[in-house]
Amino acid sequence: xxxxxxxxxxxxxxxxxxxxxxxxxxxxxxxxxxxxxxxxxxxxxxxxxxxxxxxxxxxxxxxxxxxxxxxxxxxxxxxxxxxxxxxxxxxxxxxxxxxxxxxxxxxxxxxxxxxxxxxxxxxxxxxxxxxxxxxxxxxxxxxxxxxxxxxxxxxxxxxxxxxxxxxxxxxxxxxxxxxxxxxxxxxxxxxxxxxxxxxxxxxxxxxxxxxxxxxxxxxxxxxxxxxxxxxxxxxxxxxxxxxxxxxxxxxxxxxxxxxxxxxxxxxxxxxxxxxxxxxxxxxxxxxxxxxxxxxxxxxxxxxxxxxxxxxxxxxxxxxxxxxxxxxxxxxxxxxxxxxxxxxxxxxxxxxxxxxxxxxxxxxxxxxxxxxxxxxxxxxxxxxxxxxxxxxxxxxxxxxxxxxxxxxxxxxxxxxxxxxxxxxxxxxxxxxxxxxxxxxxxxxxxxxxxxxxxxxxxxxxxxxxxxxxxxxxxxxxxxxxxxxxxxxxxxxxxxxxxxxxxxxxxxxxxxxxx
Numbered sequence: 001x002x003x004x005x006x007x008x009x010x011x012x013x014x015x016x017x018x019x020x021x022x023x024x025x026x027x028x029x030x031x032x033x034x035x036x037x038x039x040x041x042x043x044x045x046x047x048x049x050x051x052x053x054x055x056x057x058x059x060x061x062x063x064x065x066x067x068x069x070x071x072x073x074x075x076x077x078x079x080x081x082x083x084x085x086x087x088x089x090x091x092x093x094x095x096x097x098x099x100x101x102x103x104x105x106x107x108x109x110x111x112x113x114x115x116x117x118x119x120x121x122x123x124x125x126x127x128x129x130x131x132x133x134x135x136x137x138x139x140x141x142x143x144x145x146x147x148x149x150x151x152x153x154x155x156x157x158x159x160x161x162x163x164x165x166x167x168x169x170x171x172x173x174x175x176x177x178x179x180x181x182x183x184x185x186x187x188x189x190x191x192x193x194x195x196x197x198x199x200x201x202x203x204x205x206x207x208x209x210x211x212x213x214x215x216x217x218x219x220x221x222x223x224x225x226x227x228x229x230x231x232x233x234x235x236x237x238x239x240x241x242x243x244x245x246x247x248x249x250x251x252x253x254x255x256x257x258x259x260x261x262x263x264x265x266x267x268x269x270x271x272x273x274x275x276x277x278x279x280x281x282x283x284x285x286x287x288x289x290x291x292x293x294x295x296x297x298x299x300x301x302x303x304x305x306x307x308x309x310x311x312x313x314x315x316x317x318x319x320x321x322x323x324x325x326x327x328x329x330x331x332x333x334x335x336x337x338x339x340x341x342x343x344x345x346x347x348x349x350x351x352x353x354x355x356x357x358x359x360x361x362x363x364x365x366x367x368x369x370x371x372x373x374x375x376x377x378x379x380x381x382x383x384x385x386x387x388x389x390x391x392x393x394x395x396x397x398x399x400x401x402x403x404x405x406x407x408x409x410x411x412x413x414x415x416x417x418x419x420x421x422x423x424x425x426x427x428x429x430x431x432x433x434x435x436x437x438x439x440x441x442x443x444x445x446x447x448x449x450x451x452x453x454x455x456x457x458x459x460x461x462x463x464x465x466x467x468x469x470x471x472x473x474x475x476x477x478x479x480x481x482x483x484x485x486x487x488x489x490x491x492x493x494x495x496x497x498x499x500x501x502x503x504x505x506x507x508x509x510x511x512x513x
Contacts, residue, residue: 006032006227007512009249009262011234011277014082015497016481017268018212018220021228022129023505025220029512032260033226034251036233037078039213040085046205047198049353058086058203064272066444067402074272074447080230081213082270083448084494088200088323089180089209090345091132091495093123095331096143098489105339106407107385109487113457113467116143122499130180130210130498138175141328152186154179157319159427160346163376164325166425177326177345178495180210195321200348212498229253236281237265239474243285246477264476264508268501271301271483272392272399275453279394291454291471296464298392301403302384302452302488305411306442308347309378311422311434316373323348330414331490341414342382342490350377376434380418381449382411383490392453403444415439449493451482468507469500480504 007029010017021033040058045051052058058079064072079085096116102109124147126132133151136142153176156164167174181199184191192208199209207214221228231253238248238259248259267274275298279289289297327344334341352369385406393400422434457463460472469484471477480501482493 004258004260006030006260006262008032008264008266008508009034009260010266010268011249012082012268012270012274012481013080013217013228014212014268014270014481015084015494016501017266018081018084018216019126019129019498019501020266020268020480020505021220021226022216023502024508025223025226027509027512028225031226032262033217033220033228034232034234034249034260035080035228035230037080038230040079040081040203042205042207044205046203047196049198049202049351052202053354062399064399064401067400067404072401072445075445076270076447079213080217080228081211084211085203085209085213086201087211087448087494088348089211090323090326090492091127091130091178091180091498092343092491093143093145094119094489094491094496095141097332098487098491102340102487104383104385104407105410107387109383109385109489112486119496119499119503120144120146122503123495125502126495126498127178129502130215130495131182132178132180132210132495133183134176134178138173139326139328140173141331142175149178154181154183154321154324155185156324157321159317159319160322160324162427163425166427167325167327167421170421170424172327172329172421174325174327177324179323180215182208182210197320197322197349197351199321200323201354234269234277237277237290237477238281239283239285239290241285243283243473244475246474262476264478264512266478266480267483268479268481270447270481271450271453272401272447274479274481274483275392276394276399278454279392286473291464291473291477293473294461294464296388296455296462298453299388299390300386300452300455300486301390301392301401301450302386302485303447304384304449304488304490305342305382305405305407306446306449307380307382307411307415308440308442309380309415309418309422310350310371310375310438310440311378311419312371312375312436312438313427313434314374315427317376319349321348322346322376330417334417337410337413339410340383340490341410341417342380344381344418345379347377347379350375371438378418378422380414381490381492382407382414384488386452386455386487401444449482449488451485451488451493454479454483455486456484457486469504478504478508
C-alpha cells in the first residue's frame with residue numbers, strides 16, 4: 001500500500017470484477033483489486049444448512065430500507081467472489097430477442113444498444129472460463145451457439161429423469177441446465193465436485209463450484225503485477241476540479257483511511273452498491289452524484305420477479321443433486337397469452353433447515369422434514385421491467401430501495417400455469433404424482449439478480465454509461481457489474497455480466513496500449 005498509483009483499480013471481485021481482473025492480469029499492467037470482504041473460510045459450516053439458512057452465518061449484517069422506511073436484511077454476501085460463492089451456477093446466455101424491444105403485458109422492455117451478436121463471442125469465452133456444462137438443441141429458445149458447450153451436461157438422477165420424461169410427454173421441452181461446476185462424471189477421480197446436496201445456496205467446501213473467486217481471482221493474483229487487498233471498503237471517489245477524471249479512491253482498511261489513484265477506475269460492487277458509491281461521491285462538479293448528469297444513477301433498479309413452487313408428492317424424493325432441469329416453453333408466452341412469462345429451473349434440494357427458515361414460526365420440525373423429503377422445488381423467473389421510479393437512494397448513510405412491483409399479471413399466471421403442468425404429470429416407476437403445491441414469492445431482500453442502476457447507451461441524457469461501460473461524465477471511470485443492463489430479461493444475469501467484463505476488458509487493453 002506504499003505505492004498507491006496503479007494503471008487500473010478494480011473495486012469488487014464478483015462476476016464482473018473478478019472476471020475483469022482475470023482478463024487484465026496477464027497484461028503486465030499494474031492492477032489493484034479492492035474487496036470489502038475477505039476470502040470465505042473453508043470450514044464445516046460451508047455445508048451446514050442450519051448455519052447458513054437459520055443462523056445466516058455468511059450473510060451481511062447491513063440493514064437497508066424500503067420506500068416505507070422498513071428495515072431490509074439483504075440476502076447478499078461480501079467475500080472474494082461476491083455472490084457467486086453462493087449461487088447455483090446457472091449460467092445462461094440471454095436470448096437474441098432479449099436484446100430487442102419487447103412488449104410485455106404490463107409494459108415494455110427496452111432495446112439494448114448492442115445485440116446478441118456483439119456478446120456472442122464473449123459468451124463463448126465466459127462459458128469456457130466458467131466451465132459450463134450443458135447440451136445444445138433441447139431448449140427451443142436457445143440462441144445461436146457456434147462452438148457448443150465446453151463440457152457435457154450434468155446427468156439427471158433417476159427421479160429427476162422421470163420428471164424430465166413426463167414433461168416431454170406433455171409436449172414440453174425440458175433441457176439440461178447450463179451449470180458452471182467442476183464435475184467430471186466420466187472419471188470421478190478427475191472430478192473436484194462430488195455431486196453433493198449442498199451446492200445451490202451454499203459455498204463449496206471443495207472449491208468445486210465455478211465461481212469468480214476460484215476461476216478468476218485466484219489465477220489472477222498469481223501475477224506479480226496484480227495486488228488484491230481484502231477487507232478494504234471503498235467509501236468515496238474523488239475527482240479533479242473539472243470532474244472529468246477520478247483522481248482518488250478513498251478506502252477504509254483496518255480502521256484507517258487510504259487514498260489510491262489509478263489511470264482507470266472500475267466499479268464492480270453490484271448494481272446496488274455501485275450506484276450507492278457514485279451517489280455518495282457527489283461533489284461540486286457532480287452535485288447529484290458522480291457521473292449522474294442524466295439523473296439515472298440508481299434508477300431503473302431491477303432484480304427479477306422470483307417465485308418458488310414447492311411441489312409435494314406422497315412418494316419420497318431420493319435425489320441428491322437436483323438442479324439439472326430447465327424449461328423455457330413459456331418464455332415468450334403461449335397460444336392464448338402472447339406475452340412473455342419467463343423461465344423455469346429446478347432448485348437444489350431443500351432440507352428441513354431450509355424449509356424451517358421460510359416456514360411460519362413454530363412449524364414443527366417433523367413437518368419441515370416431511371416437506372423436504374417429499375418435495376421438488378422450482379424457481380420461476382419473470383422479467384422485472386425497468387421503471388425510473390424503482391431506484392436506489394442514499395439518505396445520509398442510509399441505503400434505501402424504493403420499489404413498486406410490476407408485471408404481476410404474467411407472473412401470477414406463470415405460477416398457476418406451472419402448477420397445472422406439475423399436477424398433470426405422472427411418475428411411472430413410483431406411481432406417484434404431485435398433489436400439494438406451496439408457491440412462494442420472493443421479496444425485496446432477494447437481491448441476487450440485481451441490475452439496471454447505471455444503464456448503458458449512446459445518449460448521455462438517457463444513460464449513465466457508454467457502450468463500453470465507461471461513464472459518459474467521467475473519462476476514466478467504468479462500471480462492469482449488472483448495473484449496465486437496460487432490461488433484466490427472465491434469465492440468470494451472471495453469464496452476461498461475465499461476458500461483458502471480458503468485452504470491456506478487451507476494450508481497456510486496447511485503451512491502455
